[in-house]
Amino acid sequence: MIALRTAKEFELIRRSCHVVGKAHQALKCMVNPGVTTRELDEVAEEAVLSTGAVPAFKGYHGYPATACVSVNEQVVHGIPGDRKLVEGDIVSIDLGAKLGGYFGDQAVTVAVGRADKDVASLMKVTRESLHKGIDGARPGNRLSDISGAVQDWVEEHGFSVVRQFVGHGIGRKLHEDPPVPNYVPVDRNPRLRKGMVLAIEPMVNLGSAEVVVAADGWTASATDGKASAHFEHVVGITDGDPDILTMTEDELGYA
Ligand code: MF3
Numbered sequence: 128m129i130a131l132r133t134a135k136e137f138e139l140i141r142r143s144c145h146v147v148g149k150a151h152q153a154l155k156c157m158v159n160p161g162v163t164t165r166e167l168d169e170v171a172e173e174a175v176l177s178t179g180a181v182p183a184f185k186g187y188h189g190y191p192a193t194a195c196v197s198v199n200e201q202v203v204h205g206i207p208g209d210r211k212l213v214e215g216d217i218v219s220i221d222l223g224a225k226l227g228g229y230f231g232d233q234a235v236t237v238a239v240g241r242a243d244k245d246v247a248s249l250m251k252v253t254r255e256s257l258h259k260g261i262d263g264a265r266p267g268n269r270l271s272d273i274s275g276a277v278q279d280w281v282e283e284h285g286f287s288v289v290r291q292f293v294g295h296g297i298g299r300k301l302h303e304d305p306p307v308p309n310y311v312p313v314d315r316n317p318r319l320r321k322g323m324v325l326a327i328e329p330m331v332n333l334g335s336a337e338v339v340v341a342a343d344g345w346t347a348s349a350t351d352g353k354a355s356a357h358f359e360h361v362v363g364i365t366d367g368d369p370d371i372l373t374m375t376e377d378e379l380g381y382a
């Protein structure tokens with residue numbers, strides 16, 4: 128069952144999304160050589176708690192941190208630790224929060240200094256693919272209009288879409304119906320309706336789509352060791368244009 132949210136609920140979800148959006152603003156400024164992934168997590172946790180929200184990932188199926196911090200070939204669910212970022216790394220930061228009973232969730236990938244040209248292109252295309260998918264989030268369309276738009280953009284540029292992890296509905300729970308794959312065909316292809324709220328989150332690999340999970344039970348990496356990027360927004364479906372609930376004013380300029 129896919130929940131349909133009222134306008135009032137959209138605003139509550141937007142508040143939670145802005146908690147993570149604001150935290151991301153702070154984290155982006157911190158991403159520099161020498162910073163550890165744990166320091167990013169500490170700032171993320173403080174940023175979330177200072178708003179009265181609580182981290183959504185900590186304790187979720189035993190996940191041990193506030194943020195997921197995935198470096199270079201790590202695709203998602205990197206556990207923050209002592210690793211120091213170095214010039215040329217790319218770092219994907221995924222963060223969720225719960226406030227007033229509703230969840231927000233957003234992921235971005237940023238470069239530490241300057242990334243290689245092909246890696247920078249991977250990041251750009253992944254971000255663009257997210258926005259192609261978002262543009263499909265309209266009533267009357269089907270889920271595959273989102274998934275197919277993401278996949279087409281990624282594959283036209285020679286990159287590959289990760290299959291093992293997908294986006295999701297979000298609202299009263301972090302992960303709700305429906306799963307939102309970044310590829311077609313999709314298992315279930317519901318028609319999209321006003322009031323649905325979806326976390327769309329392409330994970331895109333520079334090389335092969337194949338992913339392996341480490342012995343820690345969480346860290347998912349590209350099997351071929353090549354770079355991977357991840358961008359996520361929470362999107363509400365309206366009668367008109369998609370409503371990007373994670374969009375903060377600071378980000379509007381370069382969406
Ligand atoms: N951000 C991930 C998602 O969007 C959730 C991370 S799972 C956790 O689905 F266990 F790390 F919380």
Ligand code: CO
Nearest residue numbers: 232326328359
């Ligand atoms: Co998500």
